[in-house]
Amino acid sequence: MKRKPNPPERLRRMHDQLAEAYGPQIWWPAETPFEVILGAYLTQNTAWKSVQRSLANLRAAGALSVDGLRSITVEDLQVLIRPTGFQTRKAPALKAFVGMLDREFAGSLDRLAATPTAILRCRLLALPGVGPETADAILLYALNHAVPVADEYLRRIAERHRLLAPSAVRGDYESLVTLTRQAFAADSPASHARLFNEIHALTVAVGKAHCGRTPSCTGCPLAGDLLFAVPAPVRGTRH
Numbered sequence: 001m002k003r004k005p006n007p008p009e010r011l012r013r014m015h016d017q018l019a020e021a022y023g024p025q026i027w028w029p030a031e032t033p034f035e036v037i038l039g040a041y042l043t044q045n046t047a048w049k050s051v052q053r054s055l056a057n058l059r060a061a062g063a064l065s066v067d068g069l070r071s072i073t074v075e076d077l078q079v080l081i082r083p084t085g086f087q088t089r090k091a092p093a094l095k096a097f098v099g100m101l102d103r104e105f106a107g108s109l110d111r112l113a114a115t116p117t118a119i120l121r122c123r124l125l126a127l128p129g130v131g132p133e134t135a136d137a138i139l140l141y142a143l144n145h146a147v148p149v150a151d152e153y154l155r156r157i158a159e160r161h162r163l164l165a166p167s168a169v170r171g172d173y174e175s176l177v178t179l180t181r182q183a184f185a186a187d188s189p190a191s192h193a194r195l196f197n198e199i200h201a202l203t204v205a206v207g208k209a210h211c212g213r214t215p216s217c218t219g220c221p222l223a224g225d226l227l228f229a230v231p232a233p234v235r236g237t238r239h
Contacts, residue, residue, distance in 0.1 A: 004228060007163040008182035014157070014222055015183070015195070018202035021221035025201030028141035033109055034066055036142035040134050041094055042084045053083035066107055070098050093129025100127060113143040120145070132173045140200075146192035149200040150176035153207025157222070160215060162229040 005013065030036045035055065042051045057080040058064045063072045072080075077091040084090065100123070105111040112120070117139065124135040132150075139145040154176055158164045164175055184195045210220035217223050 007158075008179060008185070010161070010225055010228060011163060011179060011183035011199075012186075014225060015199045015202060017221045017225075018206055019198065022202060022205045025198060025205065027197055027201040028137075030141075032065075033113075033142040035064055037097065037138050038064070038069075038094065040137040040142070041090055041097070041129060042081060044090070044129070044134060045086060046084045050083045050085070054081040057081070057083070066098060066101065066109070069094060070102070070107075089129060093127070096128050097130075109143070113145075117145045117147060121147070132177075136177070140193065140196055144193055146189070146196060148177045148180035148196045150180065151200070151204070153203045153211060154180075154200070156207065156211045156215075157203060160211065160229070161222070161225055 028036045028039065030039055038055065038058065039051055042054050055064065058068075061072065061076075061080055062068045063077070063080065069077070074091050074095055077094065078087040081087050081090055081094075101107055101109070101112060104123075105115075115123070120143070121135055121139060124130050124138060125132065130138075136147045136149045139147045140149055150173055158176060158179065159166065163179060180196065180199060183199070184192060187195055206220065206222060210216050210222075217226070
């Protein structure tokens with residue numbers, strides 16, 4: 001009897017299925033690492049189209065750089081990023097990031113990126129407005145650290161495909177990160193940053209197309225995996 005693949009093996013297989021269906025995603029959509037960082041902050045609780053409008057405002061104002069953001073006032077920054085909402089929280093948070101960068105890393109993103117991952121993640125999480133998903137997005141996409149990023153789309157996939165127990169899925173970010181690490185544990189460590197980049201981007205792609213708040217499984221590249229999501233029958237149960 002063929003062995004049923006475990007959840008990490010299934011997630012690794014999902015990556016391959018999604019890559020075949022959607023092709024390389026080439027994430028994050030930005031011109032510079034600092035623009036990635038700004039986007040990671042601004043995308044919290046909003047749609048990417050709104051982030052693009054805010055980034056366009058910042059670019060037009062010459063504030064899409066460390067120097068530019070440093071020189072602008074919080075009040076003016078709030079106006080520029082208004083399309084994303086929560087500007088009274090996000091603007092001071094962006095200023096706090098630049099302040100930390102100046103004080104501790106001489107304003108250099110290269111020095112920031114050279115910090116060991118575990119230390120840097122803790123430092124980012126200590127900043128206002130930075131939760132685990134934002135910290136990991138900055139680490140992976142702006143600073144090229146090999147850390148998985150888990151979001152709502154991955155949570156939905158993990159829950160609906162029963163990759164994790166329901167109690168481990170809801171509200172437990174780290175369980176999703178651990179699942180992703182396990183899925184690619186057999187791959188070369190040198191490839192982890194690229195693979196973590198792609199699996200996150202690919203789950204966003206399939207999430208937007210098929211795994212929204214209401215699932216739409218017809219035509220989904222992952223529909224076949226749902227066969228493994230059916231709970232095993234209880235021993236002694238009659239059919």
